[in-house]
Amino acid sequence: xxxxxxxxxxxxxxxxxxxxxxxxxxxxxxxxxxxxxxxxxxxxxxxxxxxxxxxxxxxxxxxxxxxxxxxxxxxxxxxxxxxxxxxxxxxxxxxxxxxxxxxxxxxxxxxxxxxxxxxxxxxxxxxxxxxxxxxxxxxxxxxxxxxxxxxxxxxxxxxxxxxxxxxxxxxxxxxxxxxxxxxxxxxxxxxxxxxxxxxxxxxxxxxxxxxxxxxxxxxxxxxxxxxxxxxxxxxxxxxxxxxxxxxxxxxxxxxxxxxxxxxxxxxxxxxxxxxxxxxxxxxxxxxxxxxxxxxxxxxxxxxxxxxxxxxxxxxxxxxxxxxxxxxxxxx
Amino acid sequence: xxxxxxxxxxxxxxxxxxxxxxxxxxxxxxxxxxxxxxxxxxxxxxxxxxxxxxxxxxxxxxxxxxxxxxxxxxxxxxxxxxxxxxxxxxxxxxxxxxxxxxxxxxxxxxxxxxxxxxxxxxxxxxxxxxxxxxxxxxxxxxxxxxxxxxxxxxxxxxxxxxxxxxxxxxxxxxxxxxxxxxxxxxxxxxxxxxxxxxxxxxxxxxxxxxxxxxxxxxxxxxxxxxxxxxxxxxxxxxxxxxxxxxxxxxxxxxxxxxxxxxxxxxxxxxxxxxxxxxxxxxxxxxxxxxxxxxxxxxxxxxxxxxxxxxxxxxxxxxxxxxxxxxxxx
Numbered sequence: 001x002x003x004x005x006x007x008x009x010x011x012x013x014x015x016x017x018x019x020x021x022x023x024x025x026x027x028x029x030x031x032x033x034x035x036x037x038x039x040x041x042x043x044x045x046x047x048x049x050x051x052x053x054x055x056x057x058x059x060x061x062x063x064x065x066x067x068x069x070x071x072x073x074x075x076x077x078x079x080x081x082x083x084x085x086x087x088x089x090x091x092x093x094x095x096x097x098x099x100x101x102x103x104x105x106x107x108x109x110x111x112x113x114x115x116x117x118x119x120x121x122x123x124x125x126x127x128x129x130x131x132x133x134x135x136x137x138x139x140x141x142x143x144x145x146x147x148x149x150x151x152x153x154x155x156x157x158x159x160x161x162x163x164x165x166x167x168x169x170x171x172x173x174x175x176x177x178x179x180x181x182x183x184x185x186x187x188x189x190x191x192x193x194x195x196x197x198x199x200x201x202x203x204x205x206x207x208x209x210x211x212x213x214x215x216x217x218x219x220x221x222x223x224x225x226x227x228x229x230x231x232x233x234x235x236x237x238x239x240x241x242x243x244x245x246x247x248x249x250x251x252x253x254x255x256x257x258x259x260x261x262x263x264x265x266x267x268x269x270x271x272x273x274x275x276x277x278x279x280x281x282x283x284x285x286x287x288x289x290x291x292x293x294x295x296x297x298x299x300x301x302x303x304x305x306x307x308x309x310x311x312x313x314x315x316x317x318x319x320x321x322x323x324x325x326x327x328x329x330x331x
Numbered sequence: 332x333x334x335x336x337x338x339x340x341x342x343x344x345x346x347x348x349x350x351x352x353x354x355x356x357x358x359x360x361x362x363x364x365x366x367x368x369x370x371x372x373x374x375x376x377x378x379x380x381x382x383x384x385x386x387x388x389x390x391x392x393x394x395x396x397x398x399x400x401x402x403x404x405x406x407x408x409x410x411x412x413x414x415x416x417x418x419x420x421x422x423x424x425x426x427x428x429x430x431x432x433x434x435x436x437x438x439x440x441x442x443x444x445x446x447x448x449x450x451x452x453x454x455x456x457x458x459x460x461x462x463x464x465x466x467x468x469x470x471x472x473x474x475x476x477x478x479x480x481x482x483x484x485x486x487x488x489x490x491x492x493x494x495x496x497x498x499x500x501x502x503x504x505x506x507x508x509x510x511x512x513x514x515x516x517x518x519x520x521x522x523x524x525x526x527x528x529x530x531x532x533x534x535x536x537x538x539x540x541x542x543x544x545x546x547x548x549x550x551x552x553x554x555x556x557x558x559x560x561x562x563x564x565x566x567x568x569x570x571x572x573x574x575x576x577x578x579x580x581x582x583x584x585x586x587x588x589x590x591x592x593x594x595x596x597x598x599x600x601x602x603x604x605x606x607x608x609x610x611x612x613x614x615x616x617x618x619x620x621x622x623x624x625x626x627x628x629x630x631x632x633x634x635x636x637x638x639x640x641x642x643x644x645x646x647x648x649x650x651x652x653x654x655x656x657x658x659x660x
Contacts, residue, residue: 050519157607187374188546192590192603199600214519217549221592221601244594258524260549262591264572272528273521275475276489 005176005208006039006062011071013054013061017281029281031057033232033288034071036307039176044202044209046223046240048216050255052277054232055212059178062210063095064088075176093123096169100181102161106153112139112164113149119171134171141204142167142197159190166197170205178210183218195222216259220244228252231288232280234307238314248316251289287319295320334406335362336508336540337386337425342400344378344385347393353611355381355395357564360638363508368534368541370555370572372548372587376608378564379544383510386542387427388417404508423453426501430513432493436485442469443481446500453504468499472529491522495529502533509533512544527554548591552576557644560584563609563619566638570645580647583620618650626651 013032016025032054039045047055060066062073064080072079080091099105106115116135120126126134139149142163153161162182169177179198183191199222201207213219219226220240227237228249236249247253254271261268273292284290290300299319307317344356356378363369371379384390385397388409401408404425409417421427429435437445446465450456456464462481469477472495485493494514501509511530515523531554533539543554551558552572559569560581568581579585589602606623609615618624621631630650638648 050521159607187608188548188587189374189590189604190607192592192601193605195592195601196603216520217592217594220594221598254521256594258520259594260523260527260547260553261594262548262552262576262588263593263595264552264576266552266595270524270528272524276491276522277519 003041004038005041005076006210007072007074008038008062009036009072009074011035011058011061011073012069013057013066014069027281029279030232030283031280032061032068033280033283035229035232035234037227037234037237039208039210040225041175041208042202042206043224044211044222046219046226047210047212047229048214048219048226048255049229050214050277052231052280053229054280055214055229056180058229059097059180059210059212062178063092063097065097090123093172094175096172096174096177098162098165098169098177098179098182101185102158102165103153103185105165106161106168108153111150111152112144115153115164116149116167116171119168123172125172138167138170141170141201157190158186159193162186162194163197166194166201170201173205174207176208176210178212180212181214182211184213184215191218198222216256217261228255231277231283233288234315234317235289236314236316236318237307238311242311242314248310248314248321249289249318250293250295250320254294287317333364335403336365336405337361337363337542338401338403339382339386340401340403342382342385342402343398344381344390344395345398346395352613354564354613355611356385357611359400359561359564359566361559361566361569363540363542365507365540366534366538367557368531368543368555370551370558371542371544371561372546372551372558373561374546374587374608376563376611377561379561380512382561383427383512383542383544386510387421387425388412388414389421389427419453422449422501422506423504424506425508425510426504426506427510427512428494428497428501428514430516432490432497432517433485435497436493438485441482441484442488442496446481446496446503449500450503464503465499468503469496471502472496472499473525474499491518491525494518494522494526498526498529498533502537502539505537506539508540508542510542510544513546514543515550516545516547523550530554548588560587563615564611565619565648567620567649568645568647569638574642574645578645580641580645580652581620581649582624582626582651586623586625618648 011032012034014028014030017027019026049055061068073081113135116138117131120131144163183194211223223240225239226243227234230251236252247256254273257268257271275292278284278291286302287300287305290296305317305319307315310316310321339359339361342356342359346353346355359382373379386402397410402410443465447461450461450464466477466481474480474495515526534541555572558572558575559566562583568584579588586604604623609619617633618631618636621627636648636650636653638646640646641652
């Protein structure tokens with residue numbers, strides 16, 4: 001059994017909708033609605049789902065860049081939601097993030113040298129000389145030339161900027177990196193360069209990744225285990241081979257069937273979902289997917305299905321797999 | 332021999348910037364047959380969008396300009412046409428769907444007004460007929476409650492809905508050619524599947540020819556009959572969708588296909604094309620792909636290869652394949 005690095009228990013992030021003269025909360029946008037999962041040391045854990053499913057909010061809440069509304073986040077036997085701001089800041093040395101947009105996540109007024117050095121200055125690592133040496137090593141590791149260090153972010157292409165973003169995340173030798181759509185803004189040929197780099201770095205430094213993405217082919221390539229999110233909830237978690245070979249949740253099935261594959265001979269049985277994702281301010285009662293599910297039953301409209309093991313290591317939140325029929329009391 | 336609905340010959344669209352002349356489209360030859368879906372693939376900056384804007388003469392001028400070349404629409408060269416005549420073609424016989432539906436719909440007008448404007452202009456319908464027609468179009472693209480949605484503003488709709496409205500507008504005059512520039516890039520996969528399904532039905536049921544511009548090889552494989560691969564302002568390979576995916580000839584096409592992670596097979600490591608797309612200028616010598624090409628030869632640095640036919644309807648712009656031909660001769 002591999003050791004777990006991160007345990008998330010019943011994480012919630014609700015945003016109040018304030019209305020009226022007194023600005024009272026009139027309801028909540030449930031961006032992340034009671035999710036639990038664990039991430040093992042050295043693995044790549046994928047969080048997938050469509051826009052607005054809460055995957056990015058989850059990623060940020062894990063580092064407390066967004067303050068969770070409720071729940072526990074255990075990082076190496078410590079519940080980091082209980083830490084003070086200052087303690088948390090120190091703890092973040094071990095938990096870093098790489099953002100999606102390599103254009104807006106680097107300070108345009110700083111040189112690459114300064115961008116890579118800053119985390120070390122903030123955390124008081126080494127003296128000036130040691131830091132300069134460390135920056136050179138980092139640049140080397142992610143494939144930037146020495147001459148690049150004196151340049152500014154606008155002088156780089158998207159792929160190179162993403163390399164800078166990754167180098168910055170590595171600067172403090174973290175254990176966990178949350179990568180929020182790190183390759184979705186990049187062209188295909190550049191995307192594969194960055195994916196390969198991330199895999200090399202993982203091997204070299206024993207990193208654990210939480211890889212947030214909407215591109216299911218990329219996720220299949222890089223992840224070990226995957227959690228599928230829909231409307232703030234996790235609907236399925238399992239290892240990637242099981243997920244892609246035998247998706248259990250109707251949403252996962254539809255999602256996988258919708259991905260166009262680069263092979264003109266494949267004609268997939270496509271499940272085209274009707275309608276769109278409901279607003280998270282007004283999520284359906286019961287299963288969040290019940291408005292679009294092709295296999296919806298009565299119970300789905302009343303009772304939220306718990307995330308249960310349907311097969312060894314395969315968790316699904318769906319009433320189709322209920323062991324005993326749930327008796328619903330009609331209100 | 333079928334006459335192509337659209338034929339582009341040696342098109343050059345250049346941008347005149349402070350840093351000099353940028354040949355964004357640098358000698359492109361393409362054709363689209365009636366009822367066909369042609370895919371144009373390539374990465375950012377390869378000139379695929381500028382090519383499509385050139386067809387409708389929508390390239391912002393200045394700084395952009397069609398420097399030379401011909402664009403024949405049903406046998407008639409539209410390059411010399413005046414703006415007034417172009418307006419008769421746009422939205423009528425040829426129409427376009429853009430990537431970002433939010434910025435291409437007018438936020439100040441309701442969805443209905445925008446569709447009605449198009450059909451009144453081109454079809455001369457009365458207000459009432461036009462409104463009925465617009466409602467019908469919205470229903471056709473799968474918009475629920477079209478009678479109500481017709482009076483809504485673009486901001487009231489989701490991304491997928493807006494893209495449907497764009498499509499409804501662009502097909503309202505039953506165009507013979509639909510140009511779709513990254514129509515699903517901004518959308519989620521399940522919504523993408525809906526929109527692609529809609530475009531495919533248009534093609535199959537009404538015989539509308541489609542020019543689909545995308546960077547997504549999956550979308551190409553799924554939708555297109557024929558594919559043109561562009562790199563740095565030029566078409567580097569062109570052939571049927573089977574030729575391109577099963578027998579790619581150009582090293583760039585091969586690299587592109589190898590770089591994509593796939594769901595139907597497991598790869599330990601992805602292939603990656605080293606380096607970056609070149610910055611376009613008129614000073615570039617030799618093959619544009621030479622600096623990144625794994626099969627580069629001396630001649631590639633010296634002169635540009637021609638787009639030559641390799642086998643029936645499969646052509647490629649690469650010295651590797653030119654030499655083979657010479658040997659054969």
